[in-house]
Amino acid sequence: MTHIFGTPILTLLCFLPLIGTLAIVIFTRKDEEKKIKNIALWFSVAAFLISLLILPRFRTDTAEMQFVERAEWIPAIGAEYLLGIDGISILLILLTTLLTVIAVLSSSTAITDRLKEYYGSLLLLETGMLGVFMALDFVLFYVFWEVMLVPMYFLIGIWGGPNRLYAAIKFFLYTLFGSVLMLLGILALYFLNADPAFGSGEHTFNMITLFNVQLPFHFQCWIFAAFFIGFAIKVPVFPFHTWLPDAHVEAPTAGSVILAGVLLKMGTYGFIRVCLPMLPQASEFFAPFVAVLAMIGIVYGALVAMAQTDIKKLVAYSSVSHLGFVMLGLFAMNSQGITGGVLQMINHGISTGALFLLVGIIYERRHTRKIQEFGGLAHVMPVYAALFAVTLFSSIGLPGLNGFVGEFLILLGAFQKELWYAAVAVSGIVLGAGYMLWLYQRVMFGTVTHPENKMLKDCSRREVLYMAPLIILMLWIGIYPKPYLRLIESSVMGTIQSLKRPSAGPDLMAMASQTPPETAALI
C-alpha cells in the first residue's frame, strides 16, 4: 500500500524537490539559466505527477491515515520518521505540487537574477510544504513547518519588491513567534500523553496516537491557546494578519502564489489536524471566540481591501477575508462547515493563487501595481481580462465556480452552529463582490488612460498555459465538486467523530492532582 513501483511513495514525493534543489546547486553554473529552469521545471512536474499517481490508490472510504511510512528517527525522545496522508492532506499535497509547477512556470521571465538560488529555494520550499502535510510525527511536522520558513524568507527578501527586507523579516518573525509557542504546545501534549491517565502512557510524538489523548479541560485550553497562536498567525486570523499584506506585496509573484496558495493553508491545516481532533473540548469552548475572530476577519479584510490602491495588497487583504471563511467553517464543527472549510482551502489556493499570477502578469509588463496606473486594460488585453474575470468571480464565490461550493458549505455549517454567524459572514460575500468588482472596473473598464498601457501585450502562450489548469479547476470544482468532496468526506467524518470524544472526566481531574510533578506543574 505504501509503495508504488517499489518505492516509498511519500518519501519520494516529499524529497524529490529537495533532490532537485541539490541538482541545481551541484550540477549547474550560475549562467546556465536554461538548464536551471529546466531542472526546476522537470522536478516540479515530476513531483506533481507522483502526487497524481497516489490518487488512484487512495481509499476514500476510510478516515485512517494511508500510505503510512515509518522509520526510527530519534528514539531517545520517541520521535519517529512517520509520514502518512488522509483525505485532507492529499488535496493540499496536490495543490502544493500543482502550484509549484505553476510558480516555476510563472517565474521564467519574472526572475532574471540569481536563478540558482531562486529555483533552489522554490523547490526546497516545496519539500517543506509537502512535509508539513505528510508528517504524522509532531517533531517532524515542526521541522518541516520551520524548514519552509527559510526559503520563503529568501524568496521575499531577495527577489521581492522595494520594501522586501522589512516584509521578509516581518514574515519570519511573526511566523516564528507563532511556531515556537506551538512547539511548547507540542511538548505539553507529549508529556501529558505520557501520563497514562490521559493518554497512551508512552513518550511519543506520533500524531495518530495523540489523536486519542483525552485531556482534562483546563489542560486542553492552555494547549489550545499555544497552538492557536501558532496557527492563527499562519492563517492569518485577525488580528494576527498584519504580516500578510507586507509579505504578499513584496514577494515575487511565485512567492505570493505559494504563500497564499499553500502556506496560509498550513495554519488552517494545523487547526484541523491538531486542534480539533486532539483538543476537542477546548476547540468547542473556544469555537465562539474563534468564530468571532473569523467573522471580524471576513468583514474587516473585505473592508480594508476596499480601501487599497495597490492591486496586490487588495488581493492580500481579500485573503484575510477568505481565510476568515475557512476558519468559520472549521469552527462550525459540523460536517458541512469542516468540509466547506477544507474545500475552501483548496479553492482559495486556486483562485487567490491565480489572482496573484494575474497581478504578476501586469506587474511584469508595467512594473507597477497601483490601480490608478491602469484602466481600460480589457481593450488591449482581452484574454487577460477574461482570465481575470473568471478568477475574480471564482474568488467572490459565484455559483458555478469553485468558490461558491466552499463558501456555501461553510455558511451552511456556520448557520447550523449559530444563526448569526452566517448572517454576518454573508455580508462578507457582498463586500467581497464590492471590492473585487470595483477593482475590476478600475483596472479593466473605461478607456485606456495611460499611454503606457496602450501597447501592452496580451497574455503569452506560456501565461495562458499556466493559468489554464487553474481556470479548469475553478470550473470543475464549481460544477462537479463531488470527487473532491469524496476525498475529504471520510476524513472530515473522522474529525467530527473525534470531536465528540469525551474529555477526561472529573475523576481524572482528581487524579491529575496526584500525578507526578512533571504534569502537575502544568496546572
Next chain:
Amino acid sequence: MVALIPLLPALGAAVNGLFGRRYIKENAHWVAVGACGLSFLAAVFTFTSFLREPQSYEVRMFEWIAVDPLRIELAFLVDPLSMLMAMVVTGVGFLIHIYSIGYMHGDGGYHRYFAYLNLFMTAMLLLVLANNYLLMFLGWEGVGLCSYLLIGFWFHKDSAANAAKKAFLVNRIGDAGFILALFLIYGQCKSLVFHDVMSQAHAFSTGLATAIGILLFVGAMGKSAQIPLYVWLPDAMEGPTSVSALIHAATMVTAGVYMVARNSAIYALAPAALNFMASVGAITALFAASIALVQRDIKKVLAYSTVSQLGYMFLSCGVGAYVSGMFHLMTHAFFKGLLFLGSGSVIHALGGEQDMQHMGGLRKHMPITAATFTIATLAIAGIPPLAGFWSKDEILAETFKNGHKLLWGIGALTALMTSFYMFRLLFLTFYGKSRVHHDKEHHLHESPRTITIPLSILAFLSIFGGVLPGFPPERGWIHGFLSPAISSVHHAKEILHGAAEHGAHALSLLDLTLMAVSIGAALMGLAAAWYFYLIRPALPGQWASRLKSIHTLLFNKYWVDEIYLSVFVRPLLKLCNRLWDFDLQGIDGIVNGASRVAVKSAEESGRFDLKFIDGVINDIGKLFDKWHDILRRWQTGFVQNYALVMVIGVLVLATSMFFIPYHF
C-alpha cells in the same frame, strides 16, 4: 431532453467564448442563435409532451454537492410553472437573439455579446428549471453575472462600467437575503429540494415562514428591482437595448416573481410577509411610475415602467394571486420586450440618440416599428382587449377582492400614470413634429428584417397573449395550467381567507365595475397624454415650471441614488480607509500599546534619541530597541562597574532567602 434546454446555450456560450475572438468572429450569431433556437425547440418539445401528460417530474443529472446529510443534485423539475417560464425565456430569448443579429451588427465584441447572451440563457433556464433552491441560486447568481457582463458590455464607458458594478452589488445584497432564507429552509427541512420543502412547509411555524418569506423577498427585491433595491435597473439601461429587453424587462427581472410563486406554499403560512410584499409592490409601482412621468430618456422611461410593472406582479403575489402575477409576468414579457426592442430600433435608427426631446414624428420613417410600438403601448396601458389589460385588470381585481382597498387604489392610480407616461412616450417619439437633428434626419430608415420580424411576432403576442389561451383569462388555459403548481397555496388560502374564492367563477358585477375603473384609468391617461403632447405641446413645459419643485423631485428620481451614495457608499468607503489606517498603525501598535509607556519613560530620561535605522519591525521592534538601548548602556566599559554589578548580584542572591520560602 430537458437537460438540453440549458445545455445547448451553454455549449453555444462556450464555443463563442473560447473560439469567438480568433476563429468565429462575425459568424458568432450562427452559433448563438442556433443554440438558442434548438433550446427553444427542446423547450417546445418538452412542453408539448408535458401537456400530453401533465404530471410533474424531475430529471436528475448528477450529484452536485453532497456532504452528509446535505445532498444537492443537478436536477431539473418539470412542472407547469417551470415550463411556462422556460417557454417564455426560450421564446422571447430566441426572438431577441435574432433581433440582436441586426442590432449588434458590426460591434467589435460581437462574439462576446453572443457568448454572454447564451450564457445568460443557460443561467436563466437553470434558474427556472431547477428542482432545488441551490441550483436555483446558481441560476440566480448566474443571471446576475450575465447581467453584469452585458450591462458593462460597452465597458469603455464609465457609466456602463459603473452601472454594471452597481447592478451586481445591489443584486448581491438581495442574494444575501436569499441565501439566508435558504439556510433557514435547510435548517428546518434538512433538504433544499423544492418537493421536499413544499411537502414539509405546512409544519413551519408562522415566525419561521415569515422570516423565510421576507428573506426570500429580499432576494426578489434585488433581482426584480423593488424598493429599496431597485436603483440598479434604471442604470442598467447602459447595456445594449436588446439586453435591456431580454434581461431587464422580459426575463431576469421577473425571476423574483417566479421565485415567490415557487414558494407560495411557504408564503401561504406567512401573511405578514405577504402583506409586506404587497405593500412594497404597490409602493414601488406607484413610485416608479411617478418617476417615469417626467423622464426624457426613452430607455429610462421604459426602465421605470418595468420597475413599476414588477411592482404590480409583487402586489399580485402579495395578495395571494400568484397565477395573476405569473400571467402578468408573461404578458409583460411580451409587451415590455416589444417596447424595448422598438426603442432599440429607434435608437439604432437615430444613431444612438435616446433623448425623446430629439425625436418625434418617426412614424413616417419607420412604420413597422411605430405600429408595433403602438400596439405595445396600448397593451401596457391596459386598453382592452390587448394582453396587458387582462393581466393588469386581474391583479387589480384580485387586490380589491382580497380586501386590500388601499393597495387597489394605488394600483389604479398607477395604471392611470402608466397609461399617461407610455402614451407620452409614444407621442413624443413617433407622433407630432420631428425634433430630430437635421444631420441625422436623412439617415432615418426602417430597421432591417432581423429586427422587424421579432417586433412583429412580439406585437402579435402582445395583442393576443391575453385572450389566446382562453377567454376570460381567469378561466382560461393558463390559469388552469398553472394552478396545480400553486395548488397548495389555494388550499392554504382557503383556510386563511375562507370563501374568498367564490367570486372567481363568473364575471360578477364587481368584476365588471373594477374592469371599468381600470379601462377608465387607461383611457384617462391616454387622453391626458394626447392633450399634453399632441394638442398643446407647450403645456408640459408650462406645467413643469409651475410645479417646479415636484418636477425637479421627480426628474431627479427623488435623489435616491444620491442619498444612497451619501448615506451608504461614502461612509462605507470612509470606514474602509479608517480601518486601513488602523491596520497600518493600530494593530501592530496595539500589540505593545501598553508597553509604549515604557518606551516613553525611556525617552524621557533624555539620553535616547534613536532613530529606527533599519525600520524592520515596527513597534515591538522599537520597544525592544529601547530596551536594547537601555540595557547596553549598562555596559559602561568601566571595570569597577562590572565588579559592582557582580557584587550586587551576590547580594541579591543572598537576600533572596528572605523572599524564597525555603527552609533549612
Next chain:
Amino acid sequence: MNQTLPNFPLSILYPEMILTISACVLIFLARAFARAHKHTLSSIAFFSVIAAMGCAGSLWNFPRWENLIEFFLIDRYAIFFKLVLLVICALTILISKRFLSDTDTERGEYYGLILLATIGMMIMVSGADLITIYLGLETMAIASYILAAYFRSDERSSEAGLKYFLLGAFNSGIILYGMALLYGATGTFNLAEMHRIVSGLSGPAELRLLYFSLILLVAGFGFKIAAVPFHMWAPDVYEGAPTPVAAFLSAGSKTASLAVLIRVFTVAFGLFTELWQLWIAYISGLTMLFGNIAALRQTNVKRMLAYSSIAHVGYMLLGLASGIEMGSSAVLMYAFVYLFANIGLFASLILLTRNGVPKESTADFSGLSRRHPLIAFAVTIFLLSLTGIPPTAGFIGKFYLFMAAVKSGYIKLAVVGVLASVISLFYYMRIVMAMYMEKPADTDAAALQPSTSLGYAFSIMVFVILAVGIYPGPLLDLARESLSSIKILS
C-alpha cells in the same frame, strides 16, 4: 589525603600529557623553528589535539572509571566534555592560522597558550576535588588573560586583557571563598565525600555556611559562563580579544565551566537542589532576555556574538534548572551543538578580515552571497542553528532544552525562552539579510579566498550542524550516557 599513588594505567592521563608536551614544545622551542616554518607551529598544535582526542576517545569504554584517583575522574561525563573541548581547541587552531598570518602575529606562544588553556579546562572537567577544579580553572584563566591581551600593540586587545584579568582574578577570589566556606561546612574537598557528608548535615551553622558558599559559587561560576548579572566582562573581552581567541573563550571556557558547575552543584549541593534550580531558573530567564535584547541592534558582529553567547548560556541554564536527568543532558547536547555555530561565526569574521584590518560590522557581510556563495551558505546555516531553526543542530538542542523545561514544569520560563529566541532571529537574520539581500559595500570586494584550514573548519562545522540536525539520535544517546556516569559518582 594520605593517599599513595595507586598503580593506575598512565593512559588515562595521555590526553593531558600530550597537550602539555606539545604546549611546552611550542612555547619553548618556537624560536627554533623560526619564521620559515609557520605551518609547523599550527600543525604541531593541531595534530597533538587530534592525538589527544583519540586518546580521550579511547577511554570511553575504560573499564573502571570510578575513583581511580581520588581527585581526578575519568568518567564518561569528563570524557564527553574533554572531547568537546578538544574539538573546540582543534577548530580554534584551524581558524587561527589565517588570522594570525594576516596580522603577522603567528608565534608559538599563541598555540601553546591555547593548548594550556585547553589543558586547564580538561583538568576542570575531570576534577573530583575542589582543589583540582581550582587549579584547572586558574590554568585556563591565566592562559586566557594572556590570550585576550595577545595583540600587545592593539589598544582594544590590551584593554580586554586587563579587564578580563582584573575581573577574573576578583572572581577567583569569590569562587575561592565559596570553596572555603564549603570546606568549612563539610571538612573535605572531595566531591563524592562532600555529597555524602552534606546529606547528613543538620547543624544550622553548617547549613548556613553551605548556603553562603552556594551563593558565592553561583556567582563565581556564573561569572565564568557569563550569566546575568555576572556577565559584564564578556562583551568587552570578546570584542577586544583577537577573534579566534574570542571564539575559543566563548565556546571553551564556558563549556568547561558549565561542566564543572553541573558536577559541583548536582553532587555537592544535592541538598539544596530545589533552591539552586530556582536561582538558576531566574538567572536563566534574565540571561536569555538580556543577551538577546542587548544583541538586538549591535552593528559590531563580534560584540553581537558576545551578547548572543550570553543568551545561549541562558538557554543552557534553562536546561540545568530543569533537573538533573533530562535537563542536564540537554545542556550537554546544547553545549556541543552551540560550539560549532558559534565558532563558525567567528570564523566568518576571520575570513572577512582583510590585510589585518578587522571587518566586524554587519555591513561588512553585505553581498557575501555574491562574493562567496558557499561561505554565505555556511554562515546562514550557523545563524539558523543559533536561532534554532530546523534542520540544524541548534533546533534539536533547543528543542531538547525546552522539552526538559516543559517536563519539569517551567512553562513560563520556556515561554520566555522561546520568545527570546524569536528576538534572536531578528539580529541573526540581519546578517543573512546583509549577505543575501544587500549589495557589497566595498567595490573592490573580490571573491574571498578561504585558506585550506578555514575551508576544512567550515566544512566540518556545517556538516556537523546539519548531521546532528537531521539525525540527532546518536548525540542524544551520548549526552545521556555521559550524564548517567555522574550518578555513579553519587
Next chain:
Amino acid sequence: MNLDTITLIFGTGLFFIGITGVLIRRNAIVVLMCIELILNGVNLTFITFSHIHGNLAGQVAAIFVIVVAAAEAAVGLAIVIAVFRRHPSINIDEFNVLKW
C-alpha cells in the same frame, strides 16, 4: 570567642576589605593588591577551617592558592605594563574603549 572564630572573622574582614578596595580604588596596581587581600582572606579561612576540622586539606589548599596567586599576579602585572606602555596612566576607569 575562641581563636578560630576570631581568625574566621578576620578572614572575612580581609575578604570584604579586598572587595571594597576593588570596587572603589582606581589605580590598577592597588586593585591588584586588593585582590591579593581577598585571596589572603580566603587563605586565612582555609587554614582556620583546616584547624577546626582537624585535617590538612585546608592548608594544602592555602598553599595552592598562594602559588596560583603569585602566577596570577605576575601575569596581571605583565598585562598592566603592556597597557601602560600604550597609555600613560594605569587608572582603570580610563580604559573604556570597549563598551556598549
